[in-house]
Amino acid sequence: xxxxxxxxxxxxxGCGLLAGPDGTIKGDPDHPAxxxxxxxxxxxxxxxxxxxxxxxxxxxxxxxxxxxxxxxxVAQKFxxxxxxxxxxxxxxxxxxxxxxxxxxxxxxLMKGFVGSANIDTNSRxxxxxxxxxxxxxxxxxxxxxxxxxxxxxxxxxxxxxxLAWCHPVLxxxxxxxxxxxxxxxxxxxxxxxxxxxxxxxxxxxxLPDGDAALFNGLLAHLADTDALDHDYLKHHVNGHSxxxxxxxxxxxxxxxxxxxxxxxxxxxWAGTEKVVTVYSQGVNQSGxxxxxxxxxxxxxxxxxxxxxxxxxPFSVTGQPNAMGGxxxxxxxxxxxxxxxxxxxxxxxxxxxFWQSPTIASxxxxxxxxxxxxxxxxxxxxxxxxxTNPAVSLPDADGVAEAIKAVPFVAVSEINARTDTGDxxxxxxxxxxxxxxxxxVTNSERxxxxxxxxxxxxxxxxPDWLIISQVASRxxxxxxxxxxxxxxxxxxxxxxxxATREFERDLDLSGFEEIDYDNLIPxxxxxxxxxxxxxxxxxxxxxxxxxxxxxxxxxxQRGTFTFNTGRNRDQWHTMSRSGKAPRLGAxxxxxxxxxxxxxxxxxxxxxxxxxxxxxxxxxxxxxxLITDRTAKQQVFxxxxxxxxxxxxxxxxxxxxxxVDPVSGQPASKMSQVTVKKYxxxxxxxxxxxxxxxPQGDYAAVARTLTGWQGEFAGLxxxxxxxxxxxxxxxxxxxxxxxxxxxSTQQTRVAFHDGEKLVGLFYAASEPVTLARxxxxxxxxxxxxxxQALAGRSGADQVDPGATVCAxxxxxxxxxxxxxxxxxxxxEALGTATCAGxxxxxxxxxxxxxxxxxxxxxxxx
Ligand SMILES: Nc1nc2c(c(=O)[nH]1)N[C@H]1C(S)=C(S)[C@@H](COP(=O)(O)OP(=O)(O)OC[C@H]3O[C@@H](n4cnc5c(=O)[nH]c(N)nc54)[C@H](O)[C@@H]3O)O[C@H]1N2
Ligand SMILES: Nc1nc2c(c(=O)[nH]1)N[C@H]1C(S)=C(S)[C@@H](COP(=O)(O)OP(=O)(O)OC[C@H]3O[C@@H](n4cnc5c(=O)[nH]c(N)nc54)[C@H](O)[C@@H]3O)O[C@H]1N2
Ligand code: SF4
Ligand SMILES: [Mo]
Numbered sequence: 001x002x003x004x005x006x007x008x009x010x011x012x013x014g015c016g017l018l019a020g021p022d023g024t025i026k027g028d029p030d031h032p033a034x035x036x037x038x039x040x041x042x043x044x045x046x047x048x049x050x051x052x053x054x055x056x057x058x059x060x061x062x063x064x065x066x067x068x069x070x071x072x073x074v075a076q077k078f079x080x081x082x083x084x085x086x087x088x089x090x091x092x093x094x095x096x097x098x099x100x101x102x103x104x105x106x107x108x109l110m111k112g113f114v115g116s117a118n119i120d121t122n123s124r125x126x127x128x129x130x131x132x133x134x135x136x137x138x139x140x141x142x143x144x145x146x147x148x149x150x151x152x153x154x155x156x157x158x159x160x161x162x163l164a165w166c167h168p169v170l171x172x173x174x175x176x177x178x179x180x181x182x183x184x185x186x187x188x189x190x191x192x193x194x195x196x197x198x199x200x201x202x203x204x205x206x207l208p209d210g211d212a213a214l215f216n217g218l219l220a221h222l223a224d225t226d227a228l229d230h231d232y233l234k235h236h237v238n239g240h241s242x243x244x245x246x247x248x249x250x251x252x253x254x255x256x257x258x259x260x261x262x263x264x265x266x267x268x269w270a271g272t273e274k275v276v277t278v279y280s281q282g283v284n285q286s287g288x289x290x291x292x293x294x295x296x297x298x299x300x301x302x303x304x305x306x307x308x309x310x311x312x313p314f315s316v317t318g319q320p321n322a323m324g325g326x327x328x329x330x331x332x333x334x335x336x337x338x339x340x341x342x343x344x345x346x347x348x349x350x351x352x353f354w355q356s357p358t359i360a361s362x363x364x365x366x367x368x369x370x371x372x373x374x375x376x377x378x379x380x381x382x383x384x385x386x387t388n389p390a391v392s393l394p395d396a397d398g399v400a401e402a403i404k405a406v407p408f409v410a411v412s413e414i415n416a417r418t419d420t421g422d423x424x425x426x427x428x429x430x431x432x433x434x435x436x437x438x439x440v441t442n443s444e445r446x447x448x449x450x451x452x453x454x455x456x457x458x459x460x461x462p463d464w465l466i467i468s469q470v471a472s473r474x475x476x477x478x479x480x481x482x483x484x485x486x487x488x489x490x491x492x493x494x495x496x497x498a499t500r501e502f503e504r505d506l507d508l509s510g511f512e513e514i515d516y517d518n519l520i521p522x523x524x525x526x527x528x529x530x531x532x533x534x535x536x537x538x539x540x541x542x543x544x545x546x547x548x549x550x551x552x553x554x555x556q557r558g559t560f561t562f563n564t565g566r567n568r569d570q571w572h573t574m575s576r577s578g579k580a581p582r583l584g585a586x587x588x589x590x591x592x593x594x595x596x597x598x599x600x601x602x603x604x605x606x607x608x609x610x611x612x613x614x615x616x617x618x619x620x621x622x623x624l625i626t627d628r629t630a631k632q633q634v635f636x637x638x639x640x641x642x643x644x645x646x647x648x649x650x651x652x653x654x655x656x657x658v659d660p661v662s663g664q665p666a667s668k669m670s671q672v673t674v675k676k677y678x679x680x681x682x683x684x685x686x687x688x689x690x691x692x693p694q695g696d697y698a699a700v701a702r703t704l705t706g707w708q709g710e711f712a713g714l715x716x717x718x719x720x721x722x723x724x725x726x727x728x729x730x731x732x733x734x735x736x737x738x739x740x741x742s743t744q745q746t747r748v749a750f751h752d753g754e755k756l757v758g759l760f761y762a763a764s765e766p767v768t769l770a771r772x773x774x775x776x777x778x779x780x781x782x783x784x785x786q787a788l789a790g791r792s793g794a795d796q797v798d799p800g801a802t803v804c805a806x807x808x809x810x811x812x813x814x815x816x817x818x819x820x821x822x823x824x825x826e827a828l829g830t831a832t833c834a835g836x837x838x839x840x841x842x843x844x845x846x847x848x849x850x851x852x853x854x855x856x857x858x859x
Contacts, residue, residue: 004453007031007440008042009097009433010571012317013169014442015042016521019434021454023049031521033147033442039168040569040583040805040840047580049434049454055416056458059427067459070426071466074383075473077408078114081380087116087358091370091379094121094330095386096319099438099450101488102463103321104328105480106385107336109471110364111329112356113479117341117364118379120332122387124367125665127322128331129284130315132662133293137301137545139538140338141326142505144531145276145312146444146523151177152310155272157187159211159296160282164195164843165568167280167316167443172839175199185272187265189214190282191256192563192593192635193628195843198850204265205630207256208561208669209286212551214262215295217252219244221266222302232304236535239546243298246548254554269299274310281318281565285668287552290661294547301544307532316443323441327506328492332364333663337496338506346502353498354479366663367393368656375402385412385463386430388573390419391641394654394665395616412463415575419642419649430463431456433576438464438485439519447511448521464488486516504538505531560598562612562653562670563635568840569805570639578644584702585802588771589710590640590648592621593629594674602676607766609677609697609712612636614670617652620677620697622710634674638667646698681744683711683762686775687728688755694727704808705778708771711762724748724760733757736784749787756782761790772799772810803844806837814845818852825849 003018005028015038016031018024023046029036058070081089094106110119123131134141150156150173163171178184178199188200189211197203206214222228223244233240252262269275277300283292297313305311317323329336339346341363351359365373371393373379382403390400403409403423411424414432421427435456441447456462461469464485471480482488489511496508507525514522523529537544569583577583592610604610610623612634621636629635640648655670677697685691688706693699697712709727717723721735733750740746743763750758759774761767769790777787799810809832817831825845829836835845 004451005449006434006451006453007320007448008045009320009450009576010041011167012319012322012443013167014320014440014446014448015169016448017042017045019045019453023047031448033444033446033521034169037169037172038838040586040838041571041577043806043838044580044582047582048576050579051457052579053415053417054457055413055421055427055429056460058429058459061425067461070428071469071473073426074410074428074470077381078383078470079474081408082114085380087114088118088364089378089380090114090116090382091118091365092383092385093367093370093387093389094119096121096123096126096317096322096325098386098463099321099436099440099485100324100328100447100492101438101485102385102467103325103330104336104488104492105464105467105471105482107328107330108354109467109480111335111360112351112354112358113471113474113476115358115360117332117360117362118370119330119364120367120370121325121330122367122389122392123319123322123325123331124663125285125392125667126281126318127284127315127326128662128664129286129289129293129659131326131331132290133297134315136290136294136547137297138532139540140505142531142538143315143323143443143445144307145314146528146530147173149276149310149312149314150174150278152274153184153276154274154310155185155187155268155276157189157269157275157277158196158200159189159277159279161278161280161316162190162194162196162565163278164199166318166566168568168840170316171196171199171843175842185268187268191630191633195568195847198843198846202261202265204257204261207554208563208633209288209552210255210257210554211283211292212288212295212549213250213252213254214257215299216247216250216549216551217255217262218266218269218299219247219295219302220250220252222270222299223247225270227270228302229304232535233302236537237301237544237546238541239548240302242548243546244302246550247298250551254551256554273305275305276310276312276314278314278316280316282668284664285666287657287659287666287669289659289664289666291549295549295551298546298549301546307530312530320442321440323443323445324439324447327441332366337492337499338504339499339502346499349499349502350495353495356479366658368658368663368665371399371402374406377405379406381408382406383410383412384420384424388418388420388575388641390423391573391649391651392638394651394656394667396649396651396654397617398656412466414460417643418573418575428466429458429460430466431460435460436462438462439489444523446521446523447519449519489516557671559671559673561633562672563629563633563668564638564650564654565635565668567637567639570637572639573641574639574644578702581702581704582802582805582808585704585808586805587637588701588708588801589699590621590645590650591624591636592674593624593626593635595627595629595631595633596625597631598674599623599625602674604676607768609679610674611677612653612672612674614653614655614672616655618647619650619653620647621650634672640699644693644700646693646695648699677712679712679714680716681713681762681764682766683760684767684769684771684774685709685711685724685728685758685760686778687759688757688778689729691728692726698727703775705775708775720746720762721748724758728758728760730758736788738788747788747790749784751784754781756780756787759787803848804834804837804841807833809834811848814848815852818848823849
């Protein structure tokens with residue numbers, strides 16, 4: 001079978017893939033992002049391309065509808081709102097996961113034809129502080145570095161980035177570089193110990209938001225030790241004295257680090273010419289995010305360490321097309337093609353090119369403000385495209401209410417059920433990854449083609465077409481008469497040419513003559529090009545700017561700082577990764593990492609549930625007691641939604657506090673109180689059919705044999721069998737129930753004929769039984785007696801929670817192999833196969849080996 005060259009739909013590394021409609025996925029050896037490598041999510045993509053859960057027809061008010069009717073309705077409702085309440089009464093909220101062509105068309109429609117800049121995207125939650133920091137320092141939103149810099153550096157500082165889980169192939173590239181050249185030093189700046197920390201020579205466990213104090217301290221140190229590049233500063237940088245002066249007023253101990261840690265980091269940074277500082281959401285998602293970005297950029301500018309081989313600041317993008325979205329101007333405060341909405345010449349030029357009736361002349365509403373405007377009734381028609389704001393925005397329950405308050409809501413989705421789609425008046429079925437064509441740009445400015453390798457199922461259509469068809473119905477058919485994504489791309493490139501008089505970084509001349517269908521992965525402005533080594537920046541005087549940064553004072557609050565982020569094997573609101581059983585098995589339940597001392601103080605034991613709460617909401621999560629998180633901090637992943645859990649989506653705890661410059665929410669900095677959840681019973685279920693997340697606490701996940709669910713209740717049910725039948729949606733089937741009043745244990749098995757279709761165990765304490773074993777029984781002819789025993793049979797060893805998702809190797813299997821003498825990652829691979837496929841689990845294998853080597857010190 002011939003495989004199609006395409007790119008991964010997940011993270012901003014932008015790995016090239018070879019994919020086939022039978023689910024075959026291989027790393028593309030020719031793609032310069034990954035050279036054939038893959039991570040666990042990429043490798044499991046084949047499990048996510050089935051049609052289960054897909055939205056295949058348009059829906060109006062929950063009923064199947066014809067495309068024409070759905071499109072007419074969207075056009076009419078948008079048109080009515082604009083006529084009655086003006087262009088700013090409508091809005092689009094889009095995503096770094098649509099393709100450049102989709103994004104270009106959406107932006108053109110809103111800014112050029114509707115005449116409002118009320119088009120913002122989930123990049124506001126993701127890259128906005130980096131965009132703003134770049135613009136303040138460089139005059140443009142430019143990423144100077146390229147991936148090769150990671151291999152050429154002598155020091156890599158990873159700030160607020162869990163690269164091992166979130167950009168796994170970059171992590172693999174760095175690991176390989178370090179293995180080949182152990183002199184390469186790695187420093188990890190993160191309040192939490194993560195899988196990434198394992199690779200680091202130094203872990204700087206700062207206080208939340210301690211980054212500006214750290215980098216201001218570094219700048220003052222560089223100035224004090226005469227480590228600045230005075231020549232570069234003189235010719236190419238403004239503002240250096242003010243920045244250094246302000247940095248000297250900062251006490252670097254405010255970062256929460258010790259003097260020794262600071263001294264050794266400062267000396268290492270100052271003494272190493274080739275430094276790459278990689279930063280991500282621990283920097284961006286903060287009330288001081290833009291300042292944190294500029295505190296980092298200041299140090300690179302002050303030393304001229306920018307845009308040279310192995311030497312640069314490097315903001316890595318999260319989503320596959322976060323960078324493409326920035327190029328086409330898909331944020332409320334920028335214009336297309338890196339032009340400025342505030343600049344009348346830029347506006348006039350873009351309007352002339354589009355031949356549009358109008359052009360938005362000022363910034364529109366940024367994400368958090370946009371949904372507040374929904375709540376207050378200002379927005380009359382909203383169109384959400386490829387994002388799930390009712391889960392991913394802060395104050396998520398408030399956002400869900402705000403969406404409900406909008407008179408007309410359209411949602412373009414690939415899935416029939418999402419928390420946001422459930423609130424829509426009209427659902428528009430989009431063709432998804434593997435079914436549509438277009439381009440994406442990765443973290444190093446490289447554009448690659450996403451290519452279809454399957455037909456678009458049902459009535460789904462690509463997003464650029466859906467948007468164009470609505471635009472045509474609003475009366476702008478001539479400007480939106482595209483017949484292919486290639487035409488849209490050509491117009492995007494032509495706009496770049498038409499506006500070339502405005503000097504800036506984005507230059508697409510290399511794409512003017514390309515063969516769109518056969519586009520090979522290409523960087524702008526050209527392959528291998530870095531920015532700024534020549535000292536040429538894009539502020540009016542051609543210089544860069546260092547900014548005086550005031551570092552925030554550390555605060556003692558008496559509550560917990562609520563840090564949030566990601567798991568290795570899940571993607572955002574699980575809309576794709578949640579379909580892959582292999583991925584569901586790694587960290588199958590929503591959890592909160594809590595320090596052992598805090599857990600002891602709150603009487604929280606292993607396996608207990610905890611309630612996190614504050615003025616915005618409440619979440620119930622499994623306590624994961626670990627010193628990976630610091631005292632007075634809890635960490636939880638963002639992935640669980642109302643579709644998989646009854647009480648565990650976490651953004652209803654996130655305060656809608658934003659960075660004043662970028663408008664990016666401080667998604668990692670809310671305050672919560674934590675207490676033990678007083679469950680009267682805990683339960684676990686495995687089932688052939690989907691399990692409904694209902695009741696006080698429920699969290700469900702895909703398994704290799706069907707589904708599994710974790711449950712807890714505040715009061716015991718009157719009838720266990722009735723409860724379990726409703727949880728497992730089992731109206732028929734033969735129930736065998738076992739209840740032991742003395743131990744308060746209940747066990748129920750359901751058979752369909754001989755076949756075991758459901759299993760449920762409940763107890764007054766957290767259920768400790770072997771989950772993987774119970775899951776493995778589903779669909780087999782296991783008898784009720786054996787299933788209810790719930791223990792591993794003599795010939796069945798419980799593998800435990802999955803560590804290696806590719807080859808399905810559990811933690812117990814690995815611990816046994818270590819006990820039997822496997823003392824290295826390679827030896828574990830030989831003994832168990834773990835880590836021998838994509839390698840994403842190697843950081844966790846290393847941690848297991850470390851745990852076995854160093855017994856936990858008694859505290
Ligand atoms: N597996 C997986 N990979 C993904 C994604 C996914 O959903 N799943 N999503 C993609 C997307 S869109 C994005 S944006 C990226 C995000 O990639 P990352 O930014 O690497 O991921 P996060 O887990 O959000 O946060 C990174 C780290 O910031 C730390 N942190 C919290 N507060 C602070 C602070 O004040 N200072 C510092 N220095 N660190 C802090 C957290 O402890 C966390 O370990 O991942 C991309 N890749
Ligand atoms: N607390 C906390 N909150 C966070 C973060 C955090 O670290 N902590 N991180 C933030 C960041 S960085 C990000 S990027 C966001 C991500 O948050 P979201 O963007 O809300 O998350 P996704 O689940 O990726 O949503 C994408 C949706 O698009 C749909 N979709 C997929 N492909 C297509 C397509 O081709 N067309 C259409 N029309 N739809 C499609 C999917 O089914 C899914 O429902 O979350 C943010 N929220
Ligand atoms: S690192 Fe993994 S998730 Fe990211 S693009 Fe590559 S294969 Fe996809
Ligand atoms: Mo993101």
